[in-house]
Each structure stands twice: as C-alpha cells, then as structure tokens.
Amino acid sequence: MTPEPHVVPHPSGGRRLRWPELPAPVRVAVEQRLGGRVVDARSAETGFSPGLASVLTTESGVRAFVKAAHVDDGSDGARLHRTEARRTAALPPGLPVPRLLWVHDDDAWVVAAYEPVDGRMPRTPWVPAELDAVLDAAAQLGATDGAELDLPEGPTDLAGLLAGWVRLRDEPDPALGAVAPWAIGRLDELVELAGGAATACAGDALVHGDLRADNVVVTDGGVVVVDWPHASRGAAFFDVVGLLPSVGMQGIRGLSAPLAGPTTPEHRRQVGLTLDGLFRSTPQGAGVDDASVTAVVAGFAALFLDAGRRPPVPAIPRLRAFQRAQGAAAAAWLEVLLDGAR
Structure with a gap:
C-alpha cells in the first residue's frame, strides 16, 4: 500500500x-x-x-x-x-x-x-549522497576524543530521554494511538527500556547533541556542522541516533517516503527498517549492542512525542509540529527494534 x-x-x-x-x-x-x-x-x-x-x-x-x-x-x-x-x-x-x-x-x-559558511541546507527529501556526507561528518565527530574538552558529560536532553515515556504513561496522550498504536499496551515496558538510556549515552566522544538538516550546511567541499549549544561528551553513536528521526520524517529519495504523522503499518515498517539499516551501516552503529541503541531510540521517541504535545511556544510557533513529526519517525524505528524483525 x-x-x-x-x-x-x-x-x-x-x-x-x-x-x-x-x-x-x-x-x-x-x-x-x-x-x-x-x-x-x-x-x-x-x-x-x-x-x-x-x-x-x-x-x-x-x-x-x-x-x-x-x-x-x-x-x-x-x-x-x-x-x-x-x-x-x-x-x-x-x-x-x-x-x-x-x-x-x-x-x-x-x-x-x-565565520560565515557559504552553502545551503541539505535537500529534503534527502538525497542519498548528501545524507552520506552528513553521516561521514557525524562519524568524524564521534571519533573525536572529548575526554579533555571543557564540555558537560551526557546530552543536555537526558532528563527528557529518561522521563518521556513516564509522562506519556502517567499523562496519557490521546494522539499516541494514531502515530504509535503498538505502544499503547506497552508503556510500562517502554518506561523501563528508556531507563537504560543514561548508561547507553555515557562516553567520551564529542557529541553535537542536535544534529539535523537545518544544523548542517552543504558546501562545495563537503558539509559543515553548525549550532553547538548542546555540545557534550557522550556515546559516539548518539548523534546518529538523534539525526535519523528527522531523516525518517523528511524522507530519503528512492528509499523511503516521509513519515510525519499517522500512517499505515507498512509505511512505518519501511521507514523503521530504513533508519535501522542506515544506523547499522555507520562506524558508530556497527558495534553498538541492541539494548543500548533500543534504549536511546526509545528515549528520543518519547522525548519528541511528549514535547510535541506540549502547549505552543509563542516565540517559536512551528516547534511543536516539528517535534511531533520527529517523534512519529522515531517511534517507527523503535517499533522495528522491538519486533526484532531487522
């Protein structure tokens, strides 16, 4: 379909x-x-x-x-x-x-x-070659030793990663059944899964913390990563996991259609499999155990879904819709991980 x-x-x-x-x-x-x-x-x-x-x-x-x-x-x-x-x-x-x-x-x-950077945002739906270039840049960041850098330990949104499913369980969201119907009967399990995100996020790699298309500039020589207020030290794979929900939301030409809200089980599965395949193909994702990546993906899904249902921020009127859409794509990836059908 x-x-x-x-x-x-x-x-x-x-x-x-x-x-x-x-x-x-x-x-x-x-x-x-x-x-x-x-x-x-x-x-x-x-x-x-x-x-x-x-x-x-x-x-x-x-x-x-x-x-x-x-x-x-x-x-x-x-x-x-x-x-x-x-x-x-x-x-x-x-x-x-x-x-x-x-x-x-x-x-x-x-x-x-x-310094000014002459270039443009990556095209969306993503062009595979530009996505590859961004993943290469993420690999360079993840391979950078941050142990001696004057940066905080752990992602700045760690509290959201850990508590999102708790809030979705304790303050039910009527819209959750539309974007992630599979999650309704599994909220306690998801709370427990995301509880492992703190351990999974630990590390000494350089972490950007907010990697998305709008924080990347494509130049004649490659890509430049901008907007660093969330920089920290953590797991080398963190930025790739954080990036991919926005990629699933925006779509990849020739691979998967954009997923930004309620959709069919077939569409969710296609996007989830695509994101998981991309993650596993990166240097950071190749060696990560399933429990760690599932915990962090679970944390991101809840972070975005919970934030997206919050009242609008008057100064940033489009923020909530963007967060909700990322949450839908992250939930599609999490569904695939939990089904074990990769």
Whole structure:
C-alpha cells in the first residue's frame, strides 16, 4: 500500500529578527566589532530561534554570521548563544565547524559572530549522497576524543530521554494511538527500556547533541556542522541516533517516503527498517549492542512525542509540529527494534 503523502514541517520556528530591527546601540556595537558599516544582511531561513541569524557584510567586505537574541524574547535564545559560544570555543581544530569570532554581551542582548559558511541546507527529501556526507561528518565527530574538552558529560536532553515515556504513561496522550498504536499496551515496558538510556549515552566522544538538516550546511567541499549549544561528551553513536528521526520524517529519495504523522503499518515498517539499516551501516552503529541503541531510540521517541504535545511556544510557533513529526519517525524505528524483525 502506498502511504498518503505527509506534510513535513518546515525546519523553522517562525519569523526571525532582521538586522534593522536590532536596537541602534546593539547595531553600533556590532559594527564596531566588524570594523565598518553593515551594508548587507542575509537572514537564515531555517532554525528555531526567533533572534537574528544573518550573514552581515560591511562596506569594506568583512563578513560574519551573526546571532543575536534578547534575554526576554521568550525563546531562551540568549542563554543558548552564551552556551554555544563557550562550547564552540572549546572544540578542537580540524573539525567541520565554523570558528567563533567574538561575543558581545551587555546583559540584555547577547550577540555572537562566527565565520560565515557559504552553502545551503541539505535537500529534503534527502538525497542519498548528501545524507552520506552528513553521516561521514557525524562519524568524524564521534571519533573525536572529548575526554579533555571543557564540555558537560551526557546530552543536555537526558532528563527528557529518561522521563518521556513516564509522562506519556502517567499523562496519557490521546494522539499516541494514531502515530504509535503498538505502544499503547506497552508503556510500562517502554518506561523501563528508556531507563537504560543514561548508561547507553555515557562516553567520551564529542557529541553535537542536535544534529539535523537545518544544523548542517552543504558546501562545495563537503558539509559543515553548525549550532553547538548542546555540545557534550557522550556515546559516539548518539548523534546518529538523534539525526535519523528527522531523516525518517523528511524522507530519503528512492528509499523511503516521509513519515510525519499517522500512517499505515507498512509505511512505518519501511521507514523503521530504513533508519535501522542506515544506523547499522555507520562506524558508530556497527558495534553498538541492541539494548543500548533500543534504549536511546526509545528515549528520543518519547522525548519528541511528549514535547510535541506540549502547549505552543509563542516565540517559536512551528516547534511543536516539528517535534511531533520527529517523534512519529522515531517511534517507527523503535517499533522495528522491538519486533526484532531487522
């Protein structure tokens, strides 16, 4: 049976702040750091911060990718910009990561400037060659020893990975039966499974923590991984598991149709098998025991499904739909893992 076409949420939280909308004193401070008047500002059209995210060019040709957020914009963007700047500065050289240039922080506005990256987001549904390039970049990150880096231990969303099924069991979601009907009678089992995610996530590899198409730039020379506020030390396979639900949601040309909501058992199985096959084909996935990957996939499925049913975030109106869709794809992968039919 051919699945009904799915409407895949756009990888954007909504409207972004534009350069002319920054307060004049902040614009002046930015231009002072850039060394000239800004004559061009090109805004990124993807990503989930409502703050500024633009490539700024001065009259002398100096360019920088600049992020800016107010501490009270309702999105937590200012805190994330501070965190990202610290963690990007802690990364070792040689990785496909833009370099931090400078930070301006006046307690009300946080501005961070990075090397500009000329390129585009991967095409979706995914083109296999571009997906392979992103998986190669994830392999490079996973092979990077993070033991001595000034980064926290464990993923920043660990609490969500551990508690998502608890909340879905104790605060039932009427929509769960539509996207994961198989899960309804197995909630206690899923709570126990996800409880193993903390142990499974442990490690000393460099972890990006939020790898998705909208956090990758395809360039003429390969791919660059951007947006590092969730960087940590953990299991080498964590980023691949975190990436693949968004891949299942967006689809892969010639391999699997997008899965972003309720669908047929056949469609769920096709997507689940595709994601599991991709995972097992990576250097990180090849040596992971079944219990560990099942625990982390279970955690991601519940994290996204539980977050997606929460009230909308006014500053990021598209966020919940994106989370729900990732949850549906992660649940399809988890269903395959639990059936043992790989």
